[in-house]
Amino acid sequence: MRAKILLVEDDASLIELVTYNLEKEGFDVVRTGDGEEALTLAEEEKPDLVILDWMIANLSGIEVCRRLRRSPATANLPIVMLTARGDEADRIRGLETGADDYMTKPFSPRELIARIRAVLRRLRPALQGGQLEFAGIAMDTTAHRVTRDGRTVQLGPTEFRLLRHFLEHPGRVFSREQLLDAVWGRDVYVEQRTVDVHIRRLRKAVNAGPAGEELPDFIRTVRSAGYSLDTSPEAQAA
Amino acid sequence: MRAKILLVEDDASLIELVTYNLEKEGFDVVRTGDGEEALTLAEEEKPDLVILDWMIANLSGIEVCRRLRRSPATANLPIVMLTARGDEADRIRGLETGADDYMTKPFSPRELIARIRAVLRRLRPALQGGQLEFAGIAMDTTAHRVTRDGRTVQLGPTEFRLLRHFLEHPGRVFSREQLLDAVWGRDVYVEQRTVDVHIRRLRKAVNAGPAGEELPDFIRTVRSAGYSLDTSPEAQAA
């Protein structure tokens, strides 16, 4: 998932420089140079992070920061302040008002990116790792939660590990033996056919539609070879 | 609760300066100038944050950072790198290796404190003596008060810490072992099943409705994995 960044800045050349670098790094950028508008955009666009200049029109950056923190909808939005005021007192004031990081101009775009990533790494683990996704099936490994098209799917521990293994190796075909090694453990003695049963349980749970009916199967049976996530174009489209 | 800070630094005058300022601000400080020892202390002392100098004995700061991130026990420990190397490339390397913030010498102690607070505000909201809230359950960590839908909930000390831990990491699943480490302390020998009992007591206290009846459970049991705050959409709606 791409992270969306709200850039609040009124210096045209800086906007260009920062936008260019952010987009190059795979972020979506929304821009404004106006403090009031920044507050509106923060609510409406639901950005993952705000870069906030101190000197902007209508409302100072620090005031925007304060208001963002006060509104429940944006109280947790990560904020990186970015400004020409290099004064120690200002930096401290910015941080105490609720900014997560503070950089003074002139700054290195690469360092800005690195700091943004550091903040996001903390705040949106989902944007980093722990999150696996495939054709509408999403797994959060830290929360131990699986959803299909947004609806929670109930899985037993073994089915959970099995699905994780498939999601970690999309498309690849695994023999029953390989699956037993990877999912059950190398030294467990279990019938190979047991895998079939768990594949069945996994299919049943994940393919169950909202109205009790069947969604397209996401596991491909490869006769005489094993199973894999179905990465064929038809399955993807579904 | 006072936050404990591990200061990894070998310049005596800096140690003194930083320690003085941290203690004045109400932090507990643990110190070492040795990289290997830093790793041991990070595990044993369970600090809330590490201040890490780049140039230290035995292992470089960056290597310590890398290893802290790699070990599951310390992977989430906040790290502020602090060093004379002001090189942009070094700063970026530090941030990319997993540091949460990066300051270069010479630095202002007040700014260091402000940055530490900014990081802790994110990572350990409870240390700031704030308000934690989730789905109608509110905890005032300074007043040691918990309410559900406005009604006060009576909790024992252990249940309180347990709930706080969940509120600080919403949605994340913790094994019994992790909970014992985090809530009871690393060196306490207690049966893992004891966790179940406290989960039960916590549930009983918090889920008790006004008319003596049951509110929806806010803790999710993840079979064979542990427990978590229930952040599923269904639970949120309730």
Place this chain on the structure above:
DNA sequence: CAATAGTGTCAAATATTCGTCATATGCCCC
């Protein structure tokens, strides 16, 4: 120092998940 609240263990009661089997169904090749 008595009263009360809080803790950690245990064991019985439940609840869920697992592995296997027998049978049904499908697929491929002759």
Place this chain on the structure above:
DNA sequence: GGGGCATATGACGAATATTTGACACTATTG
């Protein structure tokens, strides 16, 4: 079209994991 396999499916007792109530013991409080 008919073997001969391979996979799918439903059922079930066994194995695991969690919930719960009771109890003895330890802090804490006044």
